[in-house]
Amino acid sequence: RALAVPGRAFFWLVSLLLSSLIWFIAVKASDPRDELLQKGLLIFGVMFSVLLQEAFRFLYYKLLRKAIEGLVALSEDGCSPISIQQMAYVAGVGFGLMSGAFSMINLLADSLGPGTVGIHGDSQLYFLTSAFMTMVLIFLHTFWGILFFHGCEHRRWWEIAAVVVMHLAVSGSTFCNPLYVGSLVPSYVLMAAAATWAYLLSGGSAQNLRRFLLCK
Amino acid sequence: MITFMNNSDSEEEPCNERTSLMSAESPPVPSYQDGLQASEAGGAQAHRKRRTGSSRSPNNIADGDMSSLGVPVRETTSENEEEELTLKYGAKHVIMLFVPVTLCMIVVVATIKSVRFYTEKNGQLIYTPFSEDTPSVGQRLLNSVLNTIIMISVIVVMTVFLVLLYKYRCYKFIHGWLILSSLMLLFLFTYIYLGEVLKTYNVAMDYPTLFLVIWNFGAVGMICIHWKGPLQLQQAYLIMISALMALVFIKYLPEWSAWVILGAISIYDLMAVLCPKGPLRMLVETAQERNEPIFPALIYSSAMMWTVGMAKPDTAARGSTQQTWDAAEDGRENHRSPLHADPQRSETRSSGPTRPITSFEELEEEERGVKLGLGDFIFYSVLVGKAAATASGDWNTTLACFVAILIGLCLTLLLLAVFKKALPALPISITFGLIFYFSTDNLVRPFMDTLASHQLYI
Numbered sequence: 276r277a278l279a280v281p282g283r284a285f286f287w288l289v290s291l292l293l294s295s296l297i298w299f300i301a302v303k304a305s306d307p308r309d310e311l312l313q314k315g316l317l318i319f320g321v322m323f324s325v326l327l328q329e330a331f332r333f334l335y336y337k338l339l340r341k342a343i344e345g346l347v348a349l350s351e352d353g354c355s356p357i358s359i360q361q362m363a364y365v366a367g368v369g370f371g372l373m374s375g376a377f378s379m380i381n382l383l384a385d386s387l388g389p390g391t392v393g394i395h396g397d398s399q400l401y402f403l404t405s406a407f408m409t410m411v412l413i414f415l416h417t418f419w420g421i422l423f424f425h426g427c428e429h430r431r432w433w434e435i436a437a438v439v440v441m442h443l444a445v446s447g448s449t450f451c452n453p454l455y456v457g458s459l460v461p462s463y464v465l466m467a468a469a470a471t472w473a474y475l476l477s478g479g480s481a482q483n484l485r486r487f488l489l490c491k
Numbered sequence: 492m493i494t495f496m497n498n499s500d501s502e503e504e505p506c507n508e509r510t511s512l513m514s515a516e517s518p519p520v521p522s523y524q525d526g527l528q529a530s531e532a533g534g535a536q537a538h539r540k541r542r543t544g545s546s547r548s549p550n551n552i553a554d555g556d557m558s559s560l561g562v563p564v565r566e567t568t569s570e571n572e573e574e575e576l577t578l579k580y581g582a583k584h585v586i587m588l589f590v591p592v593t594l595c596m597i598v599v600v601a602t603i604k605s606v607r608f609y610t611e612k613n614g615q616l617i618y619t620p621f622s623e624d625t626p627s628v629g630q631r632l633l634n635s636v637l638n639t640i641i642m643i644s645v646i647v648v649m650t651v652f653l654v655l656l657y658k659y660r661c662y663k664f665i666h667g668w669l670i671l672s673s674l675m676l677l678f679l680f681t682y683i684y685l686g687e688v689l690k691t692y693n694v695a696m697d698y699p700t701l702f703l704v705i706w707n708f709g710a711v712g713m714i715c716i717h718w719k720g721p722l723q724l725q726q727a728y729l730i731m732i733s734a735l736m737a738l739v740f741i742k743y744l745p746e747w748s749a750w751v752i753l754g755a756i757s758i759y760d761l762m763a764v765l766c767p768k769g770p771l772r773m774l775v776e777t778a779q780e781r782n783e784p785i786f787p788a789l790i791y792s793s794a795m796m797w798t799v800g801m802a803k804p805d806t807a808a809r810g811s812t813q814q815t816w817d818a819a820e821d822g823r824e825n826h827r828s829p830l831h832a833d834p835q836r837s838e839t840r841s842s843g844p845t846r847p848i849t850s851f852e853e854l855e856e857e858e859r860g861v862k863l864g865l866g867d868f869i870f871y872s873v874l875v876g877k878a879a880a881t882a883s884g885d886w887n888t889t890l891a892c893f894v895a896i897l898i899g900l901c902l903t904l905l906l907l908a909v910f911k912k913a914l915p916a917l918p919i920s921i922t923f924g925l926i927f928y929f930s931t932d933n934l935v936r937p938f939m940d941t942l943a944s945h946q947l948y949i
Contacts, residue, residue: 281589285898288891292930294949295938302937317941324949373894377939378948380886401946408948447947452946 283335283369291377294324306390318450323447328370329439332420336427359428360421367420371413379409404455410488411462415445418469425476440458441465511704584861585904587793589897591730592863592871596893598734599872600879608687609742610880616743618642635747639755642748646756650763650770658777673716673732675711680735729791733865738873741880747782749877753921756870760915775913792862844881861904867916871896882932887939891931895923 298320301441305312346357382405393399426434445465451457467488474484603609615622618641621634656665682705689696712732715725744752762771778785875892882888899920907914942949 281894281897281901285895288894288927291935291938291949292927295935298928298938299934317945317947320938321942321947321949328949374949376885376890380890381943383937384886405946408946412948422721449946449948 281369282338283366284373285369286335287328287373290327291324294320294327297323321446322443323441326439328374329423329442332334332366332370333425333427336424339366359424363421363424364417366424367417370420371416374416375409376407378412379405398455400455402450404459407459408411408449408462411459411466412445415441415462415466415469418466418473419474421477422469441469514865545662584793585901588861588863588900588904591726591791591793592868592897592900593893595730595737595868595872595897596875598730599737602684602688602734602738602887603741603876603879606691608690609738611742612745614743615745618645619744619748621748623747631747635745635751635897637863638745638748639751642752643755643759646759647770654770654774654777659776670713670717673713674709675729676732676735677712678705680732680739681705681708684735684738726791726793729865730868733791733868734872736865737876738829739871740869740873741876744873746881749873750925752872753870754925757915757918757921764913764915772913790862790864791868835932863916867920870917871900871920871924874921874928878924878928878932882928882936887936888928888931891922891927891935895927896920899923 298316301316301319302313305316339359343357343359343362386402392401398404417443422434423438424474426432426438446461448458448461619638620641622636623631623634625631625634653665682701685701685705711720711724714720715728716732740749763771766772775785826911874896875889878892879885879889899922900916903914903916903919906919
């Protein structure tokens with residue numbers, strides 16, 4: 276089970292690699308002085324990267340499916356040692372962790388060094404908001420993993436489409452930065468929505484939750 | 492066997508021999524296949540493991556009460572069980588290898604990032620005589636290729652020398668070589684390392700204390716590695732000496748040469764293990780013919796390993812190595828499960844052949860350890876360390892290389908399960924690592940930097 280995490284991370288890395296390749300080529304092919312064009316290319320790069328990530332999530336789902344089928348075929352009583360939901364969760368966590376690590380780790384390393392945040396007129400809350408944004412993204416990836424795999428399992432395309440749209444929305448909302456209200460608030464709202472959805476899909480209910488909270 | 496290469500005259504010497512040893516010994520990556528194999532490939536460990544595996548099936552059948560159906564069903568059941576167990580244990584073994592490889596890399600990266608000494612250019616090894624300070628790109632490339640050729644030929648010569656030594660049974664020489672080199676590693680390199688770390692953190696330490704610390708560290712290390720010691724301590728020592736070795740490489744190999752050498756060594760590894768006339772393959776086959784264990788001092792094993800002294804001449808059906816191995820695994824199993832009493836464990840340590848029968852039954856549901864050559868540790872750490880030291884994208888590149896290497900290791904172990912013979916551990920991981928290093932450094936870094944500066948998230 277723990278193997279899925281580095282596997283997932285690898286897939287995310289490859290998707291990141293491909294998307295940055297595309298962006299890089301686009302940037303090199305364009306005029307570096309045209310600000311608007313660069314911004315537009317960046318937006319394009321981000322969207323493309325999001326789509327690629329989801330595509331790789333799908334590929335990973337296919338791979339896991341095959342692996343589980345293989346395990347089921349091998350086991351004597353026909354039931355696999357690991358369920359697809361667990362795999363979905365682990366896959367989501369792996370994706371999220373890798374994405375979060377890549378977003379955050381350079382910031383963390385820089386924060387150890389000297390400097391003042393926002394001294395050139397940028398927002399002073401840079402580190403704080405980055406931390407929150409990364410956190411919400413990691414959670415979102417986990418939930419999206421569950422939703423996505425569930426959608427693939429039960430052939431509900433609208434679930435998959437919802438995940439993609441949500442991802443695009445979250446990434447798009449970050450374009451509002453440094454107007455943090457525009458990006459953090461919607462992201463958290465979406466996260467809450469995705470969390471409840473994933474919880475319900477995994478078999479949870481309000482009753483379960485109440486029982487859990489009251490420690491019955 | 493392959494392990495011995497360390498000589499110890501100069502500081503640089505052991506580096507190389509060990510390197511060659513290490514890469515040479517990646518074949519023993521083997522065997523976590525427990526029950527399945529019938530093939531004779533793989534190291535002596537694989538050999539042993541297979542023997543135990545094949546003896547498991549009769550045990551399964553002999554043990555009997557498993558199913559009320561006939562023997563054939565029992566056999567297929569045991570086969571299925573074995574396959575499933577193999578996969579499960581395979582996965583477990585992958586994890587068992589992830590942890591030490593990760594630890595080694597963490598140590599190397601932490602040191603590289605904090606201690607200046609290992610990123611300063613203070614000369615080069617005698618094995619890489621061509622300097623890379625030339626102004627033109629072509630000249631630099633040529634120099635690095637020449638350096639690589641020299642390094643690889645030294646490694647090949649050493650490996651062949653080792654094979655010859657082993658073939659002509661010069662065990663004492665090999666022993667002495669091994670001991671001398673681990674002595675150098677444990678004392679001299681540790682002294683240098685400790686000195687640099689203390690310098691970095693500006694901690695004063697007097698010579699008597701230093702002497703005491705290093706003496707204890709080195710002496711316990713020698714005992715643990717070459718004789719007996721707690722498994723975890725032995726593993727810790729092996730990880731530490733791999734990290735030290737990797738640090739030396741990172742310091743003394745010039746930039747481009749390091750990358751070319753990494754690539755060349757994985758190709759060499761591939762050829763040496765898989766070609767019929769490859770030195771490593773010959774080594775492994777000779778070891779198998781003689782039913783002897785490969786010298787364990789420089790192979791990382793997640794199960795207990797015993798030194799050559801434990802190997803006794805064969806008795807009947809299985810090799811003593813196998814008994815030793817069983818005893819070792821038994822000992823390890825005892826180590827982990829509190830049910831077995833301690834006297835039993837000390838018994839396994841002292842006498843292999845006296846408990847061949849019981850050890851088999853106990854091996855029924857037990858895990859096999861996995862072995863990985865220390866050279867693989869070293870080169871993985873060199874790759875990640877170089878990425879940490881020289882990449883301008885810093886942590887992203889390091890992280891990417893780390894994940895790439897782990898995935899390569901995963902794949903290699905998977906292939907091992909499929910092919911069931913000794914496989915080189917370097918090629919896939921190093922290839923992935925190199926690809927990811929160069930692509931992350933050049934492509935992903937500008938992208939991520941731009942994203943971070945606008946605080947966009949993907």
